[in-house]
Amino acid sequence: MNEMEKKLAEYKCDTNEAICLKLVRFAEEVNDDSMTFHPEYSHQLYGDDLMMLKGRSGRSFLLGSAATRTTSSHCWRKRPTSNPSAPCFTHTTFTMWRREKTSPTRFTRWTCSARDSETTMSACRPSSCGSLRRPASSTLTTIVGTSFSCCSRCTDRDGPGCSSMLTLEKASQRIGEGKMDAAWECACNCPACLLCFICRFEKYNNDGETLFATVGYMTVYNYYVYPDKTRPRVRSGGEVSKAVLSCLCACWPGVLLNSQMLILPPFQGEGHGAQLLEAVHRFYCNLPKVQDITAEDPSENYVKLRDYVLVKLCQTLPSFSTDKLPLSFSDDMATEAREKLKINKKHARRVYEILRLRVTDMSVETKARDYRLEVKKRLFAPTKKNQRELTKMMKCLRPEELASHISQMDTALQQEELEKSYQEVLAEYRRVIERLAQA
């Protein structure tokens, strides 16, 4: 370490620790340190190794539905040695999120006023996003009984973008640059044709005024399925035309990041994710054009959440009744799950395995064995396919070419891997069953 590096070392710190965030509903909360939390990921703002932050003075506030206030005055990034005159990039990046100066008296301007209904889920139609401060115009469904609202539009220019960058590992601002997508241009006014932002708001009262603060959101993109269906996919909002992008950016600059689903950290683990996903499924269930609902590259947490929600939805379907579960996965199950709940076959199969586990007495050896074989049959299917291909290859490959493929066939190793996968799946299923029991 040279002298300069030693000097700089004292300013270095973990940016995940140094950055403090708050979600603030009322003016007095701005100074309430008990509400502080830290980001999970800050490398997208500061880089992996060049970032430096002096002390712990960096601090941001994400207010109500949106705006960000940054009081981080001591953060900067080391100038690249190759270009000493380069600007201090981190500082620029950080202040980029500071759309407006925040003052407690202006809180209400950053909050969203949705419809009067208890909860409202709306789809965002890009062409109708022009007026940014109006409530969402297209109410699609109303769910009564919860004080949270699903709404597509934020009424302010500032979205929870910074929080998205700080809570997702691969968030990106560079989406859809220059790309056109017909789905976005659709003029039929059908919500199933669009990318929807479905947002979850906390409804609260501030001095007699009903306000809505962002809890989380999902972006769902509708793909075309031949010949006349669509397939909503939980995914980032990429591949949009520039015109639409700029319009949506104005509404939700942060939401347009590569964030498929996000519940803001203070609200995680409270059931919001499950309720949001369930609301989305229930909404699409009523659209005949929709084939099924999928997700793009789902994370482990998302799969856990989806398992729980889908099992909860399917458990009342006749084809999944307790007497039918021990008879193996049936076409009836796949069809009913797809037609009534827009669940695809692969997910319906997982649902079946979870529900069957719930009714199986695993202390009875024969029942446990039947269950194990049923699950392992599915888990082993890809390996079996590989084996069939290998058998074909054996007929045409030279011995040295075959050697590497043969090693993949080590049966003992395969059995070990299979058992490991089975145990992992079993643990995941048990967690879902436990959660269902608590609900």
Ligand SMILES: CC(=O)SCCNC(=O)CCNC(=O)[C@H](O)C(C)(C)COP(=O)(O)OP(=O)(O)OC[C@H]1O[C@@H](n2cnc3c(N)ncnc32)[C@H](O)[C@@H]1OP(=O)(O)O
């Ligand atoms: C398509 C994709 O892959 S998108 C990528 C997913 N997004 C991310 O990873 C971003 C960061 N993470 C998040 O935004 C959220 O954590 C999500 C979306 C993954 C989940 O949302 P959450 O609101 O936290 O989910 P929810 O609260 O319904 O369930 C999470 C856990 O909290 C537990 N929980 C729910 N309600 C309660 C409660 N009232 N009390 C205690 N625990 C609870 C659940 O049992 C569950 O635990 P488990 O996972 O061990 O079963």
